[in-house]
Amino acid sequence: MFFGFNGKLLDVDLSRGKTGVAELRKDWFRLYVGGSGYATRLLYDLIDEETEPLSPDNVLVVMTGPFVDTFPISPKTAFVTKSPLTGYLGKSMVGGSFGAMLKRAGFDGIVFRGASEKPVYLAVIEGQAEIKDASRLWGKDVLETSKIIKNELNSQKIKIAAIGPAGENLVRIAAVITDERRAAGRTGVGAVMGSKKLKAIAVYGSKKVQVYDREKLVHLMREHLAAPLKSPRGVGLRSYGTSGGLIGYTLDGNVPIKNWTKGIFDKVDNITGQTLQKVYKSRGVACGTEIACSIQCHKELQVSEVSGDEWEKCPEFETLALMGTNLMIGDGKTLIAINKLCDRLGLDTISTGGVIAWAMEAYEKVYLKAEDLGFELKWGDGEAVLKLIEMIAYRKGLGDLLAEGVKRASRKISPETEEFAIHVKGLELPAHHPRRYxxxxxxxxxxxxxxxxxxxxxxxxxxxxxxxxxxxxxxxxxxxxxxxxxxxxxxxxxxxxxxxxxxxxxxxxxxxxxxxxxxxxxxxxxxxxxxxxxxxxxxxxxxxxxxxxxxxxxxxxxxxxxxxxxxxxxxxxxxxxxxxxx
Incomplete structure (x- = not known):
């Protein structure tokens, strides 16, 4: 018997249009826990150096862990595959409530093999899986896709992981977006879904997994939920989310400025989490289902100029730094719009910020010219960045090159530009500074x-x-x-x-x-x-x-x-x- 798990994996062969059920291996569970560890062990036997990441031969594993939906502050779902960006292990973790609902639907994870000939999405409802036609969804953004699927399946409680146009167009920095605004952003996992013609995964269920010692666990839950409220770090995250870290990290020298070439950005005060939540009405949102989180670090803002009365996601620290200080954009409203656009198109804001910073430096050093883009690309130009994001997602013009990621783009333009292509193994850097730490x-x-x-x-x-x-x-x-x-x-x-x-x-x-x-x-x-x-x-x-x-x-x-x-x-x-x- 399994505790903390259903003990079941859903096995989906997209080439054949078939689904099956596999038992979770208890010895692997003991050795590798679940989540990314278990998924990596599965992947080890299924891919090799010859596996082309964007071919039907690649495998995508979506996997939860034992803490998911059994304990608060534990929403993380792993998307694991061979990365089309690096050629190595591709892994991206995402919060929200998708993983919890997947477990309630009766499965601890899903293994996707092969590729469909036409666009499809997978519906997993109360233990039953069905591959459904998604032709009418192809070309839609993430928000539109989620709304259509929820209406089609006649439930607003369904949780969805979807790709946008970036994933469809095999952009190597494409993300999978869950809950319409939570990103499994890193390593190009969205492009792998796109290569399989898999537009979305929709899950819903009411099953609860058993735990070994519920009485003890309830006591530990209360302790853990109270702990953030007694911790300076917990209080800070609860107050402002990760966006609140921008001001302290900037003072500490721990942010990228102008593609990591400058140490001062005089407009940073305009874009901190503290400023954004002072200018706009804000609220905190917890990950998970009713077993949620006392930190609520996911912050939402009401920005009428961007989305009327709708609540909009406050950009995380990484986005404010990679799209803000790194590109020298000092306008909060512009960064909120950039963040929203990336989520709807299904792009990783970290890698997108990194590849655009490279393009801006290449433009400044005349490796790229206005005629290459159709417009000027200067530091701090938010409107140009919004245009370029669209071009990347749809692989239009120079966006087709940038969609390959900074490593490939720099090699194609000029070997000299590789000197300022900031990545490790092909994955663009997040915002924390190696010179500082x-x-x-x-x-x-x-x-x-x-x-x-x-x-x-x-x-x-x-x-x-x-x-x-x-x-x-x-x-x-x-x-x-x-x-x-x-x-x-x-x-x-x-x-x-x-x-x-x-x-x-x-x-x-x-x-x-x-x-x-x-x-x-x-x-x-x-x-x-x-x-x-x-x-x-x-x-x-x-x-x-x-x-x-x-x-x-x-x-x-x-x-x-x-x-x-x-x-x-x-x-x-x-x-x-x-x-x-x-």
Whole structure:
């Protein structure tokens, strides 16, 4: 018997138009937990170096973890595949309520194989799966798609994961959007759905999975829900969401400005979460179903100029930084519109911000010209960015090149532009700065999916959010200590992604002794904090083994030379570089 899971995977062969049910392997569950760990183990046997990411041979696994819908602050669903952007492990985690509803529909995950000849979507309702025609949905944006499917299935309670035009057009930085505004954004998972002609996944159910010790779990739930309200980090996230971090990170030198070449952006105060929530009416929204979250870091704004009386998503820190400071756009309303457009078209705002920053620098250095675009592309020009986002999603004009991601785009335009194509293994960098936090440079370099701050959140430790239960009781100063922090954080993040726990509800909120108790109460597997670290390490090495199978070379474990060779001449981290080679 399974605790914390249904014990079932839905197996979908899109080429044949057939669905089947597979049993969850309990030995894998014990070794790899669920979520991204279990999905990676599945993928290891199904793909290799010869698998073309955008071909029917690739496999997409959508997987939940044991904490999902059994515990609050645990909404994370993993989308795992071979990335069309990097050629290696593709993984993107998403919050919201999609994963919880998938489990209630009777399945812990879905394995998609093959490719349909025509557009389809998958409906999973109360344990029954059906592949349905989506021809009329092809070409629609994410919001339109969700509305049509809910009306067709006659329920507004259905939860949907969908792609927009970017995924349909095989844009390598395309996202999967759940709940109409939550993004599984990284590594191009949306393009893989598009290559399979899979427009959406719609799920609904009422089944509840069993847990091992409900009485103990209820007690632990109350403790965990109360913890964020007693933590400075929890209170900050509850007040402003991740967007509230922009002001502090800017003062700390931890944001990209002008494609990572500047240390000061004098308009940053216009676009912080504090400013946006002062200018516009705001509210917090919890992930999950009724087993939700006391942090409610997802913030929504009422911006009449953008969407009338409708509530609009407040851009997250990463979006404000990659689309704002990085492109030198200092207007909040413009960034809200950019964020909305990316969500509706199904684009990763991190990678999109990175590739547009490269294009702006290429334009400034005359590798690109106005005639290449049909308009000028200057730093800070929000209207030009909105145009370019549309071009990327529909692969029009220069957008067709940028849709390939910054690594491929730079190689095609000129080898000289590769010097300012900011990526690791082909994945564009998130907003945390390797010059400021050297450990995040190491985490980016060794991440199994390319540059990702969520595969090892070491910047938190360098800011004083420590892990005393693992012997990290002070901010690391020397290289050896930063290496230790990176390894521990990467292993813990691998476990959390497999369990379905949100990292924002753990680091700086509650220690891993409690996480071990929670995991034990859910699954029945007696677990300690040491077991969590060991399990995370096992999952991290499994990801690494898959990448080696897919052709990864050790030389790719590095970061862009800009951070190693080019110090900034202004700002809080003036003169500093990242000593990655040490």
């Amino acid at each position: 050297h450990s995040i440079g190491l985490a980016y370099a060794t991440s199994n999916i390319g540059a990702s701050h969520l595969q090892g959140m070491t910047m938190l430790v360098e800011r004083g959010i420590l892990l005393p239960e693992y012997g990290i009781s002070e901010v690391p100063k020397d290289i050896e200590s930063k290496v230790k922090v990176t390894v521990i954080h990467q292993n813990l993040c691998a476990f959390l992604d497999s369990a379905g726990l949100c990292k924002f509800g753990v680091f700086g909120i509650i220690d891993f002794n409690k996480i071990a108790e929670e995991y034990t109460a859910i699954t029945g597997f007696k677990t300690t904090k040491e077991d969590i670290l060991e399990t995370g390490e096992r999952i991290w090495y499994l990801e690494r083994l898959l990448n080696l199978k897919l052709g990864l070379r050790v030389e790719e474990d590095t970061i862009p030379k800009r951070f190693v060779k080019e110090p900034l001449d202004e700002g809080p981290i003036k003169g500093v570089t990242c000593p990655i080679d040490q």
